[in-house]
Amino acid sequence: MTVLHSAPKFASNEGVIEAVSETISVWLIEAIEAHGEVIFRVERDAVDKVLRILRDDHAYQQLMEIAGVDYPSRPERFEVVYMLQSLTKNHRVMVKCSASEDTPVPTVTTLWPNAGWLEREVFDMYGVTFAGNPDLRRILTDYGFEGHPFRKDFPMTGYTELRYSEEEKRVVYEPVVLAQEMRSFDFLSPWEGADYVLPGDEKSRGAPAVAEPKTTEKPADTGAGKKADEAAAKPVGGAAPAQKDSGKGAPGAPDPTSKEGGR
Amino acid sequence: MSMNLQESPTTEGEVITNYTINFGPQHPAAHGVLRMVMELDGEVIERIDPHVGLLHRGTEKLIEHKTYLQALPYFDRLDYCSPLAMEHSYVLAIEKLLNLEVPLRAQYLRVLFAELTRICNHMLNMGAHILDVGAFTPNLWIMDLREDCLNFFERASGARMHSAWFRPGGVHQDVPEKLLVDIGDWLDNRFFQLFEDAMSLVMDNRIFKQRNVDIAVVSREDAIAWGFSGPMIRAAGLPWDLRKSQPYDVYDRMEFDIPVGTNSDCYDRFMVRVKEVYESAKIIRQCLRDMPGGPIASTDTKVVPPKRGEMKQSMEALIHHFKLYTEGFHVPAGEVYVATESPKGEFGVYLVSDGTNKPYRCKIRPTAFSHLQAMDFMSKGHMLPDATAILGAIDVVFGECDR
Numbered sequence: 001m002t003v004l005h006s007a008p009k010f011a012s013n014e015g016v017i018e019a020v021s022e023t024i025s026v027w028l029i030e031a032i033e034a035h036g037e038v039i040f041r042v043e044r045d046a047v048d049k050v051l052r053i054l055r056d057d058h059a060y061q062q063l064m065e066i067a068g069v070d071y072p073s074r075p076e077r078f079e080v081v082y083m084l085q086s087l088t089k090n091h092r093v094m095v096k097c098s099a100s101e102d103t104p105v106p107t108v109t110t111l112w113p114n115a116g117w118l119e120r121e122v123f124d125m126y127g128v129t130f131a132g133n134p135d136l137r138r139i140l141t142d143y144g145f146e147g148h149p150f151r152k153d154f155p156m157t158g159y160t161e162l163r164y165s166e167e168e169k170r171v172v173y174e175p176v177v178l179a180q181e182m183r184s185f186d187f188l189s190p191w192e193g194a195d196y197v198l199p200g201d202e203k204s205r206g207a208p209a210v211a212e213p214k215t216t217e218k219p220a221d222t223g224a225g226k227k228a229d230e231a232a233a234k235p236v237g238g239a240a241p242a243q244k245d246s247g248k249g250a251p252g253a254p255d256p257t258s259k260e261g262g263r
Numbered sequence: 264m265s266m267n268l269q270e271s272p273t274t275e276g277e278v279i280t281n282y283t284i285n286f287g288p289q290h291p292a293a294h295g296v297l298r299m300v301m302e303l304d305g306e307v308i309e310r311i312d313p314h315v316g317l318l319h320r321g322t323e324k325l326i327e328h329k330t331y332l333q334a335l336p337y338f339d340r341l342d343y344c345s346p347l348a349m350e351h352s353y354v355l356a357i358e359k360l361l362n363l364e365v366p367l368r369a370q371y372l373r374v375l376f377a378e379l380t381r382i383c384n385h386m387l388n389m390g391a392h393i394l395d396v397g398a399f400t401p402n403l404w405i406m407d408l409r410e411d412c413l414n415f416f417e418r419a420s421g422a423r424m425h426s427a428w429f430r431p432g433g434v435h436q437d438v439p440e441k442l443l444v445d446i447g448d449w450l451d452n453r454f455f456q457l458f459e460d461a462m463s464l465v466m467d468n469r470i471f472k473q474r475n476v477d478i479a480v481v482s483r484e485d486a487i488a489w490g491f492s493g494p495m496i497r498a499a500g501l502p503w504d505l506r507k508s509q510p511y512d513v514y515d516r517m518e519f520d521i522p523v524g525t526n527s528d529c530y531d532r533f534m535v536r537v538k539e540v541y542e543s544a545k546i547i548r549q550c551l552r553d554m555p556g557g558p559i560a561s562t563d564t565k566v567v568p569p570k571r572g573e574m575k576q577s578m579e580a581l582i583h584h585f586k587l588y589t590e591g592f593h594v595p596a597g598e599v600y601v602a603t604e605s606p607k608g609e610f611g612v613y614l615v616s617d618g619t620n621k622p623y624r625c626k627i628r629p630t631a632f633s634h635l636q637a638m639d640f641m642s643k644g645h646m647l648p649d650a651t652a653i654l655g656a657i658d659v660v661f662g663e664c665d666r
Binding site: 001003004005006007008009010034035036037039061062063064065067068069070081083087090092094112113114116117118121138139140141142149150154156184187188189 | 619636
């Protein structure tokens with residue numbers, strides 16, 4: 001595919017997959033090159049080993065980012081993605097592994113000191129734990145926060161809200177109360193595979209199949225019965241009487257001041 | 264209060280207790296809502312535990328609920344000191360997934376305004392840094408220049424700060440010819456006089472140097488290991504600039520130098536920024552000189568909405584307009600990590616698309632996160648007031664750090 005876009009151009013991906021795959025083949029699940037990115041999917045337990053090899057033998061000196069992603073339909077629902085950068089080769093690769101809530105990922109704080117906060121963030125947002133991280137506290141959410149907000153099943157509105165209570169003279173936490181239901185607009189075209197039922201279309205899906213499909217060959221099959229008598233359609237009597245003016249004026253506003261005066 | 268008792272050499276055997284203070288979250292030198300729990304031995308910093316996240320708004324989650332175009336303005340609100348630089352990574356990430364060609368004029372316009380944003384950002388950061396270490400005047404002077412930049416943004420996009428002007432496929436609207444003339448005129452006749460004046464007050468100033476030279480020295484190895492980028496890594500002597508090494512848009516056509524530091528202290532970081540302003544001005548001048556005419560957004564009607572006039576005339580354009588502003592465009596499934604050189608360092612966007620009109624995941628790589636994390640090891644052994652100089656030299660903005 002010819003590159004048309006003007007996104008950052010780093011060194012060519014040619015030969016990178018082969019060279020790296022050779023050294024990490026034991027733990028490698030798959031190596032992908034798509035959209036100009038090189039991605040290595042590796043076994044979770046060996047992430048630290050793989051990253052060490054990439055850092056020491058392949059000159060990916062910098063760990064720029066660790067991202068968590070949630071795919072709720074997968075057996076191991078989370079993905080942890082490491083973005084590495086080589087200053088000497090001017091190249092970037094991604095390494096990813098899957099994880100679930102109760103399968104800790106080995107920490108890479110032993111390789112890069114800045115992995116500490118990055119792992120804390122993934123833990124805070126997704127609940128993925130990192131074995132060996134010495135300081136796995138929450139980082140972005142509030143003190144005392146419960147839950148992991150970036151999971152797909154965590155509602156965007158959250159569960160609690162806080163306000164300053166004038167009575168108690170302090171900030172109080174309360175369950176979220178929405179004046180109207182949270183609206184999530186879905187503009188996907190219904191003709192292109194939107195997986196919801198359009199209003200009025202409920203019966204179209206899941207309706208039981210009939211043995212004999214109904215056909216309307218003759219007018220009698222329509223179930224409309226005989227044509228009504230034409231005479232019945234004729235109007236009877238004159239038109240409806242016009243609204244008569246009773247002659248009374250509409251009640252006006254009271255006089256500005258009465259003699260008796262107000263209270 | 265820490266219970267750690269120790270003998271101090273300065274108090275002749277008298278026992279001094281280490282104590283813990285809160286720096287922030289409401290502190291003018293914290294550059295936003297940063298809370299640092301500091302353990303001090305007298306006035307010497309023993310340990311710093313920065314608490315971030317006080318400005319966490321869940322931007323990444325919000326983006327997952329918006330179409331690609333609707334998510335764009337969130338990027339302005341990340342680093343609100345350099346909004347267009349934030350948009351740059353995002354639109355490039357979308358374009359990389361779409362493999363969308365951007366017309367040359369749009370690329371020039373983006374580079375021009377990205378550099379103007381860099382100047383705008385450095386004006387604020389340098390002013391704040393100088394203010395943090397005790398000089399008042401330069402901040403007022405260069406804030407005026409920042410105001411000029413904001414006026415240029417307003418003339419291009421209609422908004423001073425939250426421009427939402429870079430769009431997938433190009434920019435939103437073309438700029439008036441007079442604006443380009445005025446930017447050139449501003450650089451030639453106004454900017455450098457004022458800027459050099461302001462910098463002459465601090466660059467060789469004894470007090471400014473005493474507060475910054477040899478503060479928070481970071482070795483090259485540490486700078487690499489801690490994931491530094493931008494002026495922080497360049498001050499450590501590494502000529503690493505994504506505009507040069509991984510050029511995007513028309514940066515590969517630009518001639519500019521990468522200023523590097525020698526000593527890797529706060530003073531070097533400051534001076535790298537000063538020099539970067541000159542390089543940015545160079546790039547702006549080249550953009551103004553070489554900018555071709557032509558369309559300012561891709562002609563792919565399935566991504567870029569039609570022009571207003573066209574929309575009123577053509578049925579086809581009307582349908583495209585309606586579809587793009589309701590459903591939005593679909594992005595092919597896949598994932599990319601796109602990082603650009605924002606004024607503060609590497610600003611990256613990891614974009615996962617599932618083929619629909621909304622991003623499945625949009626992870627933002629803030630520059631400040633790695634830098635702030637190194638605050639503990641950079642400040643160790645320095646005095647309490649040095650913490651503000653170190654923070655100023657990091658150039659941290661919490662809209663971006665906390666997202």
